[in-house]
Amino acid sequence: MKKKLLISYAVLSLTFGSASALASEKADWGYSGHQGPENWAKLSGDNLSCDGKNQSPINLTGFIEADLTPLIFDYQQGGEQVINNGHTVQVNYQQGSSITIDGKHFNLLQFHFHAPSENHINGHSYPLEAHLVHADKNGNLAVVAVMFKEGKSNALLAKAWQSMPKHAGEQHKLTSKVNVDKLLPKNRDYYRFNGSLTTPPCSEGVRWLVMKDAVSASKTQIENFESALHEANNRPIQPLNARSVMQ
Numbered sequence: 001m002k003k004k005l006l007i008s009y010a011v012l013s014l015t016f017g018s019a020s021a022l023a024s025e026k027a028d029w030g031y032s033g034h035q036g037p038e039n040w041a042k043l044s045g046d047n048l049s050c051d052g053k054n055q056s057p058i059n060l061t062g063f064i065e066a067d068l069t070p071l072i073f074d075y076q077q078g079g080e081q082v083i084n085n086g087h088t089v090q091v092n093y094q095q096g097s098s099i100t101i102d103g104k105h106f107n108l109l110q111f112h113f114h115a116p117s118e119n120h121i122n123g124h125s126y127p128l129e130a131h132l133v134h135a136d137k138n139g140n141l142a143v144v145a146v147m148f149k150e151g152k153s154n155a156l157l158a159k160a161w162q163s164m165p166k167h168a169g170e171q172h173k174l175t176s177k178v179n180v181d182k183l184l185p186k187n188r189d190y191y192r193f194n195g196s197l198t199t200p201p202c203s204e205g206v207r208w209l210v211m212k213d214a215v216s217a218s219k220t221q222i223e224n225f226e227s228a229l230h231e232a233n234n235r236p237i238q239p240l241n242a243r244s245v246m247q
């Protein structure tokens, strides 16, 4: 049965001339079983970085005192669509929002979520973590992470998840654009470390900027996200190796 499905998919892909779609289907990944995180590097030649030495997420601890320059946020209204891609629920952002770090502009591409949190802070896991993914003009990535604790309902989540796409491949247009600035804590202090994408292909060289203060989301909002994903979507903590976390 499985084989038959695979063959018909191959035919479909070839019919539409999409060999790359076939390759990505074969290399599909997940959070449990054979396709789980411990096997990501083996699933495809594209994922070799998943066995790298500078992987995310990590337990942020043993902080090095550094004079971190303030993170400059320049976020506009820009989230228009919410997508369930089977691995997370993501809001794609239109151009025009950015952060500045190391004197470089990084444009906001999208934000998405993990439950429970991927990164830990001083050994503490949170029920939900947002990743705001940015790229500079050379394709270097910077991710701002925001932790959520259970508490008051979150106004931005209420808007972004008003019509939660409940199934993989489902996509909804937001009734009004969102401004991800509303997701940030008031205190903009952050931790910084060098890491990777937390999903295949686990590319390294990613600037990680984890906000020190958590924001809140209601129990219902967290459960609403969990039920759209059907399983926990957090990669386990990775070894720190030769890295340190600055604050």
Ligand SMILES: [Zn+2]
Pocket (backbone or CB within 6 Å): 112, 113, 114, 131, 198
């Ligand atoms: Zn993420």
